[in-house]
Amino acid sequence: MNETATELTRSRTTAPEARLRFQVTDWMAASPERHGRAAWLEWAGAPAQPAADAAAPVPASLRRRLRQAGLLAAEALFGLASLTGQPRLVFCSRHGEFQRNLNLLRQLVAEEPLSPTDFSLSVHNAIAGLISIASGNRAGHTAIAAGRESFQAGLLEAAVLVKAAPDQAVVLVHYDEPLPTPFEPFRDPAETPIGLALLLKAAGSGPAVTMTLEPAREEKAGTEPTELPSLAFLRFLLGGAGELSLPGRLRTWRWRHAA
Amino acid sequence: MRELELELKKLIVTTLALEDIRPEEIDSEELLFGEGLGLDSIDALELGVALRQTYGIRIESVTAEVREHFATVASLARFVAASRE
Numbered sequence: 455m456n457e458t459a460t461e462l463t464r465s466r467t468t469a470p471e472a473r474l475r476f477q478v479t480d481w482m483a484a485s486p487e488r489h490g491r492a493a494w495l496e497w498a499g500a501p502a503q504p505a506a507d508a509a510a511p512v513p514a515s516l517r518r519r520l521r522q523a524g525l526l527a528a529e530a531l532f533g534l535a536s537l538t539g540q541p542r543l544v545f546c547s548r549h550g551e552f553q554r555n556l557n558l559l560r561q562l563v564a565e566e567p568l569s570p571t572d573f574s575l576s577v578h579n580a581i582a583g584l585i586s587i588a589s590g591n592r593a594g595h596t597a598i599a600a601g602r603e604s605f606q607a608g609l610l611e612a613a614v615l616v617k618a619a620p621d622q623a624v625v626l627v628h629y630d631e632p633l634p635t636p637f638e639p640f641r642d643p644a645e646t647p648i649g650l651a652l653l654l655k656a657a658g659s660g661p662a663v664t665m666t667l668e669p670a671r672e673e674k675a676g677t678e679p680t681e682l683p684s685l686a687f688l689r690f691l692l693g694g695a696g697e698l699s700l701p702g703r704l705r706t707w708r709w710r711h712a713a
Numbered sequence: 714m715r716e717l718e719l720e721l722k723k724l725i726v727t728t729l730a731l732e733d734i735r736p737e738e739i740d741s742e743e744l745l746f747g748e749g750l751g752l753d754s755i756d757a758l759e760l761g762v763a764l765r766q767t768y769g770i771r772i773e774s775v776t777a778e779v780r781e782h783f784a785t786v787a788s789l790a791r792f793v794a795a796s797r798e
Contacts, residue, residue, distance in 0.1 A: 514731075514732065514733045515751070517732070518729065518730040518731060518732060519730075566766075567762045567765060567766070568762075569759065569762065570755055570758030570759050570761075570762065571755055571756075571758075571759050574755055
């Protein structure tokens with residue numbers, strides 16, 4: 455990074471207004487091993503909670519179009535117990551449904567016709583579009599990819615939306631799957647199939663969180679994460695521990711439980 | 714023709730990943746698109762590719778005639794049978 459950019463990051467991130475606050479009023483996660491709230495509370499070592507109302511199942515018409523990562527995204531979103539009205543949607547994923555793109559590449563090499571389904575759903579915001587149609591959501595959506603910091607960037611987008619329009623609920627969906635063979639050299643050890651949905655509001659029940667961006671400390675900048683950032687955040691959220699800080703390439707992301 | 718119809722029903726279920734429907738449950742006279750089975754335009758394209766790979770039938774453009782062929786499993790079976798002759 456050059457001097458000017460460093461200065462810009464520093465001056466922006468240390469200003470008091472760089473602190474964002476939101477409440478996580480509902481959450482749901484999904485992985486091949488864990489489904490449902492109880493399994494994730496146990497995973498986080500958090501006390502069990504009374505069972506929530508049964509979540510809406512992912513419609514079959516949607517399920518048949520999705521691959522693993524998209525399915526986990528849909529399971530998490532439809533699993534939110536208090537998903538009502540028209541929340542604004544933010545989707546974030548590092549790789550998206552990469553298996554789909556690999557499928558298309560293989561068909562091109564074999565000179566076979568491309569699958570119209572795979573082709574039409576191969577852009578990064580297709581999964582957001584598909585799920586928003588299936589859930590009847592017309593509030594608009596954003597689809598973000600930001601490398602290893604895709605979840606963090608998605609949460610920043612969601613927190614900014616809450617700040618900009620406090621009356622509008624925002625659902626953040628993070629979903630990913632490990633890069634398939636033959637892309638292992640580019641795969642991080644922490645990569646795992648995941649879908650996480652967080653319902654964010656300016657006020658309401660559930661843990662309140664503040665978020666800040668700080669200049670990256672040289673020695674930790676760009677460190678390969680040992681746990682997927684979205685899972686680290688869920689652990690922080692459920693565990694009630696004081697703070698979570700994740701070093702990024704340009705800045706350190708920090709969240710604290712707020713009163 | 715019954716055999717070909719069942720073959721097409723299996724092709725539809727497998728190609729379009731209709732996991733909640735068994736091939737035998739599809740009525741040969743049931744509309745495939747919109748009403749009936751509720752398939753959409755992406756399914757039509759996917760089905761077109763499957764017909765090409767399975768029976769070597771190439772559909773170059775979507776005409777009113779093609780729409781009629783794709784209306785039901787029965788009409789699709791007549792179309793496939795005629796194309797193979």
